[in-house]
Amino acid sequence: MNEQLDTFDLRLLQELQKDGRLTNNELGERIALSPSQCSRRRTRLESEGYIRGYQANLDRQKLGLDMLVVISVTLATHNRDNARRFSQLVNGLPEVLEAYALTGEMDYHLKIATRGLAGLSRFVNDVLLPHESVQHVKTSIVLDTLKTFEGLPVPASGSSHGDSSR
Amino acid sequence: MNEQLDTFDLRLLQELQKDGRLTNNELGERIALSPSQCSRRRTRLESEGYIRGYQANLDRQKLGLDMLVVISVTLATHNRDNARRFSQLVNGLPEVLEAYALTGEMDYHLKIATRGLAGLSRFVNDVLLPHESVQHVKTSIVLDTLKTFEGLPVPASGSSHGDSSR
DNA sequence: AAATGCATGCAAGGTGCTTGCATTCTTCAT
DNA sequence: ATGAAGAATGCAAGCACCTTGCATGCATTT
Incomplete structure (x- = not known):
């Protein structure tokens, strides 16, 4: 496994975890990157398996x-x-x-x-x-749901793990 | 609560639960409906709260x-x-x-x-x-994951629950 | 210092989304 | 039965968005 995630990747994953239907335009605004790069990075993260898919969240x-x-x-x-x-x-x-x-x-x-x-x-x-x-x-x-799954804890953008050379 | 779900709605929810980034075109092919109607129904299901949102599924x-x-x-x-x-x-x-x-x-x-x-x-x-x-x-x-959440059990399309008048 | 390899932004061609409109279908009352 | 009303549908057009080629800039290596 050779791939490394930089800060852009991590923030991108974080945003897509919050809203999986963000357009590359919106994504670009949030992580300060051009839509084209969002598209490319998203495609890469999908093909490398970091993003397993997208699901609609239904009301139980x-x-x-x-x-x-x-x-x-x-x-x-x-x-x-x-x-x-x-x-x-x-x-x-x-x-x-x-x-x-x-x-x-x-x-x-x-x-x-x-x-x-x-x-x-x-x-x-x-x-x-x-x-x-x-x-x-x-x-x-289950009597009460204190917390419901809203996504995995993505390492803080701009921290350890992964390199920031890109 | 007045809204009722017909067969189209249920199948639509089911498909979006499997793939939340389906275009209305693709959605239309799968549930045999025009893209415009998919768009309208999806909008309605979102605003009525059946669809709570969309999330990317990251690889833990x-x-x-x-x-x-x-x-x-x-x-x-x-x-x-x-x-x-x-x-x-x-x-x-x-x-x-x-x-x-x-x-x-x-x-x-x-x-x-x-x-x-x-x-x-x-x-x-x-x-x-x-x-x-x-x-x-x-x-x-957790030693082994036998089954991971892939969505709620949407009632069989073409069954009880909800009316089929639309 | 030169060169190589990436990542980036821009722009254009193509795809998809959404809304107005006319039509069809169903339902309900006469 | 027949007619009317309401709702859902498909089509088409205008608009937004996605993606890929291309040139530029940055960093690292030799």
Whole structure:
């Protein structure tokens, strides 16, 4: 990996993380660069993989997904086959927003969104628990969202990391 | 709330969730609608709040954020002031990607990203634990990401929910 | 000091966005 | 049934934006 990010790149990433539909004109105004250079740098950052894509941020509540839930899952047995089966399960379930394998006593954490308690109950009792790979689940309902993902912490523009020779 | 979503709206949201920089032309091809109508519907969905914004999706690893961690936090005392102080704390910490108040024994779940174990250690020992509101934390490192958030489950296009009169 | 390699800004050709307008479709009342 | 009203649609034009070639300037190296 040879590529290095300079201050312009970092600020560009930061701005696009805040608003992914900025035009190169607007971007240029914010980071003090010409639209053409924004276009070039953006293209480079995309092809080098720093930018993985762009997504619209939808309103969960307005789509009727009023329940946000964290589920801790313990697998029945801890062999590789079981882990693979569980991975395939969660990847096929649209309610599952994120799924992580963790250190500690609980094997997995799932973040899921459903419509009401009915949807949650259906998910846990009809989908999750009956699956062969699952032994035990612990359901924690999200009461309040203190902070929601607004992007990764991009290193301060004009700091360490990366060189500033460009 | 008066607005209803028809099939076109739902598919439009779905496509924009997959690629937030789709042009109205491309969008029109995918949902079989003219670019002008895509433009109008998109504008409406934005102003009505179904679309909260657009974000670039950055590569966590390439930014050097190799540690992804879930931290369970118990507050020292369970009064409102303490909850408010804790909320202010996490909102000021860029390493904290998401923060939820949960039902169950553990009060809060934080998802954080840091550079290496050193960054994690610094975060937990120098920032989180010294804070007056925090009593106890349990740190779980993410070993594997089975599924990452790619968007909310938009109800199947051509199903229940919403009317199809438009 | 000369030369090479980049990054930059400008400008032009091409693409895409958006709004007015006429048409079609649906719905509702007579 | 029939007519009217409202809404959604596609088309087209004016406008904004994107991108690439090109010449310039800066920095580093030999």
